Amino acid sequence: MMERQGKHPMLPDNTHDESARQMFVSGLKLHLANNISANLRTVYDARVKPAIRRELGHDPANRHDVRKPMSRDATYQAWSSLQRTSQEMKQDTQSEIALRQIETLADRAKQVRRKARKGSLRTNPNIEIPRYVSAVNIHCIPGGYHNELIEDDVLPGAVFDPGVFLYSMGRMGAYNEDIGATILSYLRQNRPGFSPKRILDLGCSVGHSTLPYVDAFPDTEVHALDIAGPFVRYAHARAESMGKAVHFSQQNAEATDYPDAHFDLIVSHILMHETSHKALANIFAECHRLLKPGGVMVHAETPTFEGMDPYDQFILDWDTYNNNEPFWGPLKDLDLAAFAAKQGFDKGKCFSKVQPSAVGEEYAKGRTSLFQAGDFGGAGAWFLFGAER
Numbered sequence: 181m182m183e184r185q186g187k188h189p190m191l192p193d194n195t196h197d198e199s200a201r202q203m204f205v206s207g208l209k210l211h212l213a214n215n216i217s218a219n220l221r222t223v224y225d226a227r228v229k230p231a232i233r234r235e236l237g238h239d240p241a242n243r244h245d246v247r248k249p250m251s252r253d254a255t256y257q258a259w260s261s262l263q264r265t266s267q268e269m270k271q272d273t274q275s276e277i278a279l280r281q282i283e284t285l286a287d288r289a290k291q292v293r294r295k296a297r298k299g300s301l302r303t304n305p306n307i308e309i310p311r312y313v314s315a316v317n318i319h320c321i322p323g324g325y326h327n328e329l330i331e332d333d334v335l336p337g338a339v340f341d342p343g344v345f346l347y348s349m350g351r352m353g354a355y356n357e358d359i360g361a362t363i364l365s366y367l368r369q370n371r372p373g374f375s376p377k378r379i380l381d382l383g384c385s386v387g388h389s390t391l392p393y394v395d396a397f398p399d400t401e402v403h404a405l406d407i408a409g410p411f412v413r414y415a416h417a418r419a420e421s422m423g424k425a426v427h428f429s430q431q432n433a434e435a436t437d438y439p440d441a442h443f444d445l446i447v448s449h450i451l452m453h454e455t456s457h458k459a460l461a462n463i464f465a466e467c468h469r470l471l472k473p474g475g476v477m478v479h480a481e482t483p484t485f486e487g488m489d490p491y492d493q494f495i496l497d498w499d500t501y502n503n504n505e506p507f508w509g510p511l512k513d514l515d516l517a518a519f520a521a522k523q524g525f526d527k528g529k530c531f532s533k534v535q536p537s538a539v540g541e542e543y544a545k546g547r548t549s550l551f552q553a554g555d556f557g558g559a560g561a562w563f564l565f566g567a568e569r
């Protein structure tokens with residue numbers, strides 16, 4: 181599967197044995213998704229749901245009603261343990277591959293930086309890492325996103341980049357570009373002719389979702405920020421070596437150094453669930469400050485639990501409790517329009533939409549073959565929340 185990943189000079193190299201380990205992890209995840217997960221629903225319907233009904237006197241209303249009874253079930257426990265193990269194996273495999281090349285990769289990024297002409301990079305060694313980023317090894321990445329082991333480190337970027345491809349099993353596109361491409365397809369459908377002069381991507385990581393904006397708006401100034409230095413270093417070297425101009429900076433999206441009314445479009449891609457609610461309020465307030473009147477913010481996330489069967493909610497909430505993603509579920513309980521309105525946006529100018537995955541749509545048109553399986557990126561849709569300033 182990994183041979184389908186789009187190549188660029190910043191990707192760490194793999195030995196034969198490392199590729200074999202990746203294939204094993206991918207095979208394990210597929211086996212869990214295709215052969216084990218379906219049994220959970222059977223167990224739920226046959227054993228757990230009737231027990232919940234007896235205990236509560238009614239059907240489970242939401243994921244919270246399902247959690248404890250299901251968590252006591254041995255089949256679920258076995259699945260959950262394997263699921264967590266596959267996640268740890270994935271992160272450990274990627275980390276070991278990148279760690280072996282830590283100096284080479286940092287040098288490679290430095291060389292690209294020396295010759296860089298297109299975009300730019302600003303890092304801030306004194307940045308304060310917020311607790312919601314530093315307190316957990318987010319989705320089991322050893323050391324999280326921000327830790328630096330050597331000077332000019334890019335290691336977390338080199339773990340994250342191929343890791344996303346493996347985690348989504350290739351379904352987010354060759355360059356993991358699906359979420360950015362999906363916001364763009366929403367904009368094309370709902371705001372035809374919208375032509376932003378300046379775009380900002382918040383929480384850009386290694387720039388997977390940023391680069392589609394460069395392709396879609398070749399004359400536009402594209403900026404992208406992340407709290408993690410290793411990410412923006414890697415992102416900058418990756419973008420430059422792919423011939424794309426992006427101005428990357430290491431900043432906190434809660435309080436940036438851009439002037440007021442500087443951007444026409446501000447986007448984020450699965451950033452919201454990785455911040456606390458207090459931070460999210462600050463981020464919305466910052467978007468309000470940074471957007472020009474008539475400018476638009478659009479934030480993409482995994483689909484909400486609205487209208488979803490309580491069992492499916494429970495399964496999709498697995499990450500909150502087992503994958504070091506403490507804000508994953510709580511975000512889905514927020515009334516985002518009311519939340520944005522408190523930060524200055526007009527509630528009447530807020531919008532939300534479940535948008536079909538752009539890469540999925542390309543696959544559906546038969547332009548390329550879809551690798552169908554797995555537990556993430558398979559919903560075929562992203563939830564978009566936004567507002568016009």
Ligand SMILES: C[S@@+](CC[C@H](N)C(=O)[O-])C[C@H]1O[C@@H](n2cnc3c(N)ncnc32)[C@H](O)[C@@H]1O
Pocket residue numbers: 310313325359360382383384385386387388389390405406407408411431432433434448449450451454455459
């Ligand atoms: C799931 S990743 C985003 C993935 C990326 N947007 C993409 O589409 O590939 C969340 C990112 O948000 C960053 N982040 C979290 N809180 C932040 C903050 N307050 N300011 C800037 N970046 C932040 C993290 O460092 C991480 O890179």
